[in-house]
Amino acid sequence: MIDKNKPVVVTGADGFIGSHLTEALLERGYRVRALAQYNSFNNWGWLEGMSYPGLEVVCGDVRDPNFCRELCRGAGTVFHLAALIAIPYSYVAPDSYVDTNIKGTLNMLQAVRDTGCDRIVVTSTSEVYGTALYVPIDEKHPRQPQSPYSATKIGADALAESFYRAFELPVVIARPFNTYGPRQSARAIIPTIISQIASGAEEIKVGDLSPTRDFNFVADTARGFIALGEAEGIEGRDINIATGTEVTMAETLKLIAELMGKPETRYVVDPARLRPSKSEVNRLCGDSTLIRELTDWRPAYDLREGLAKTIEWFVNPENLAKYKPDIYNR
Ligand SMILES: NC(=O)c1ccc[n+]([C@@H]2O[C@H](COP(=O)([O-])OP(=O)(O)OC[C@H]3O[C@@H](n4cnc5c(N)ncnc54)[C@H](O)[C@@H]3O)[C@@H](O)[C@H]2O)c1
Incomplete structure (x- = not known):
């Protein structure tokens, strides 16, 4: 319509x-x-x-x-x-x-x-x-x-x-x-991980890795x-x-590091990236029943496929040059 x-x-x-x-x-x-x-x-x-x-x-x-x-x-x-x-x-x-x-x-x-x-x-x-x-x-x-x-x-x-x-x-x-995907601001967890690894950091800075998300x-x-x-x-x-799948930030980091061929990537929690505890949303996993009933929409990408596409875009030097991986972008 x-x-x-x-x-x-x-x-x-x-x-x-x-x-x-x-x-x-x-x-x-x-x-x-x-x-x-x-x-x-x-x-x-x-x-x-x-x-x-x-x-x-x-x-x-x-x-x-x-x-x-x-x-x-x-x-x-x-x-x-x-x-x-x-x-x-x-x-x-x-x-x-x-x-x-x-x-x-x-x-x-x-x-x-x-x-x-x-x-x-x-x-x-x-x-x-x-x-x-x-x-x-x-x-x-x-x-x-x-x-x-x-x-x-x-x-x-x-x-x-x-x-x-x-x-x-x-x-x-x-x-x-x-x-998540190509062009996302580095304030978000997936681009912040990818852009730091792509810039050659051996130890990357992250926030709380325990919350779950539906990506x-x-x-x-x-x-x-x-x-x-x-x-x-x-x-x-x-x-x-929503996809109806749930993954922790820690599992997401591990998968990204593996897909980027850097499974040994270490991380450190940067206190500046932590939300106040009552403000942190600890768990998100969405029910997509309604959109599936009302439309023919279904997710076409699983996390591994979507991350692979995202990494491919970020590792292109022309795209990576638009980011400042060493600075925390809130
Ligand atoms: N990224 C996510 O994971 C996510 C998840 C759920 C919902 N959303 C929603 O999706 C929408 C887009 O988010 P995004 O991730 O693309 O963020 P984004 O910051 O990349 O895009 C938002 C855009 O809004 C524009 N904007 C901000 N203030 C404006 C103003 N006063 N006048 C005109 N334009 C203005 C900015 O230029 C910016 O490009 C937002 O409404 C956000 O709340 C995003």
């Missing part, structure tokens, strides 16, 4: 998941109006060098309601991914998270309402669930804000739900579990978004994008 005659808006298109989603939409023949956050360098992030006839790059800011209205004018489906997403940075700059994640989402909802777009897919996160009270985590699991980041995503989800109920706005909430390869997450953009009759639903 994504209308090919109207542009599809992607916010956060300059970022990790948004750039992959933008490419996946363009590959399927959609026209994409891709938002890169305005900056004076005219830097389009991961959209730099992307060239497709259907791609229109727009620079702006979701904190500006007037800009959001103009962004949505004439568009069909809107994928709203723009956000501040680093948990450690949300400890030091929570105001920015409220402005971007809550107010930014409100602005996009209001813009879709004002301009009459066909659907808005709002991006949530598995972080809203906090440490699993039961697994696999389905959409009914309680919300537990364990970081300012999570709190702002819970707020944004609530606004999206309220716009569906109050105004019948065609809203779908996509809730990806942890996503989605980014191509699968992008297909999940498109499936939720296309499926009929799912307005008002919040829907997990």
